[in-house]
Amino acid sequence: MYAILDIETTGGKYNEEGITEIAIYKYNGHEIVDQFISLINPEREIQPFVVNLTGINSSMLRSAPKFYEIAKRIVEITEDCILVAHNAQFDYRILCTEFRRLGFEFERPSLCTVELAKDLIPNQDSYSLGKLVRSLGIPVADRHRAAGDAMATVKLFKMLLDKDSTKSIILESIRLNPKHQLEPRHINIIEEMPAVTGVYYMHKSNGEIIYIGKSNNIKKRVNQHFTNTNPKSKKIQMQVAAVTYEATGSELVALLKESEEIKRNNPIYNRALRRKIFTHALYSFVDEHGYINLKIDIADGRKSPITTFANRQSAKTFMFHMVEEYQLCQKLTGLYNTKTSCFKYDIKECAGACIQKEAPEDYNKRVEALINKNSYKNKNMVIIDRGRDIDERSAILIESGVFKGLGFFNLNYQINNIDVLESIITPMENNRDTQHIIQSYLRKNKQVKQHYFNQV
Incomplete structure (x- = not known):
């Protein structure tokens, strides 16, 4: 559980600042479950430049509560939480200073979204909150007010969780919260799971991931793990202490994340399932008469398949x-093994390429159209699919036929710049499995949007 906050202050000398406004959103990694927003009477003057920046002046704060009047609420909403803030060192120091004035030692683990962003989204021009969220296509309102900046930090943190492919943020959260590890029995874990599409992670009490799965209904699938009686399920039931999940909205995103993260994390109970997710492939060759032939064969890593x-x-x-x-x-x-004409020619449904009656040029145009539609080799394209919320979409980026990664964007922010698109994408490995997953999904889901672009 995370307490994502932003604080506005009076400005002034170090450790003599007072809080003028605070916003805290309690966030479970998927949605906001509680919030607290309040102006605060700092009982001291506000620096003029701060008034100009935030719009908060002394007259607005005369009837606002003093810090000691809301201190208990801050303690309660942040209990058993990791504090998250943009430049967390500043916000945490200010909070601790205010509590120390009341004779109370306020201690919470903390995470800084500046440091996380530098690690997970490198090479940005600026890591200030305003410039960073703008470059990532994250909508922000009420800039330099606590509620607006805290909400922007929530959205940024959500993106950072998406980009954290090693799951270090989640693992640290589980380690720091032993109550969450040991208290729930299986029924409690199931109750916390949503009936949505996504990827789920089963953890031991030390945070280690022992199994990764994907489902269109996470709650139902986790319940199956806890009720199955096969040997593997029984071993998982004995060891699991917590289950975390990532909603994806899109089944394609879930499939790609599952494949990537099983390879990256190597969970002990996924190893038995280590097999190729495809066995056959479609290849092409040109015969002695100039016709493009298609052939289904056992998949061969030395050859380049169409699909x-x-x-x-x-x-x-x-x-x-x-x-x-x-x-x-x-x-x-x-599909028809013969030395003469095919069956379709005999019933007048084939133009006669099998016996060289149709010109190779005419026949090959149709074959090339099939190949072009079912292969993204050398293409620059973005696959747009469902997001996790009604105002969100997922984006899968392919450049020059290479799968680059995936991300999410808000529909209110039009992604029409390839640089912005690349900044929201979580880089992922391109391999034969990802190619199969994408091509297979597009064959089955013809309504999925595909946008093509020219590479600069």
Whole structure:
């Protein structure tokens, strides 16, 4: 659990500043579960430059509560939480100073989004809150007011959690919160899970990830883990102390994250499932008559496939559909083994490429259209799919046929600049598994938007 906060102060000498406004959003890694926002009477003068910056003046604060009147609420809302702030050292110091004046030692673990952003989103022109969120396409309102800046920090922190592929932020949170590790039994864990699409992580009490899975209904899938009686499920049930999750909205994002993070984290109970997620592939070659032939074969890492399939049957089903859609020859697609004409020619549904009656140029145009549609080789494109909220979309970036990574953007902020798009993308490895996942998903989900762009 995180307490994401922002504080506005009077300015002045070091450790003599007073708080004029505070905003705290209690955040569970997915949504805000509590909040506290208040002006505060600092009982001292506000520096003129601060008044100009924030718009908060002394007359606004005369009837505001003094710090000691809201101190208990701050303690309660931040209990068992990690404090998160942009330049956390400043906000934490100011809070501790105010509590010390009351004779109370305020101690909380803290995270700084400036430091996290420098590590997870390098090479930004500026890491000031305003400039950073603007460059990342994060909408912000009421800049230099506590509530607006704290909300912008929530959105930034959400993006940083997405980009933290090693899960170091989550693992540290579990280690720092033993109550969360040991208290829940399986039924309590299940109650905390949402019925949404995403990736889930099963942890031991020390935070170690022992299993990673993907589901269109996380709650239902975790419940299955805890009720199954097979040997692997029983071992997981004995060791699991906490389950964390990432909602993705998009099944494609969930599939890509699951694949990447199993490889990266190497969980002990995923190792038994270590197998190729595809076995067959579609290849092309030009025969002695100049016709492009298509062939389904066992996947070979030394060859460059057009697309890949989970098994031979799904590959054959795909090819039967393509023969119909593109009016191709059964013989030249490997579906009809004959030395003469194919069956479709005999029933007048093939133009005769199988016996060289149709010109290679005409036939090959249709084959090339199929190849172009089902392969993203050398293409620059963004796949736009569902996001985690109604006003959000996911983006999967492919440059020159190489999968670069994925991210999320708000619909209120139009992403029309490739530099902004690249800054919100979490870099991910391009490999044969990711290519198969993307191509297979696009074949099954034809409504998914694909935007093409020219690389500069």
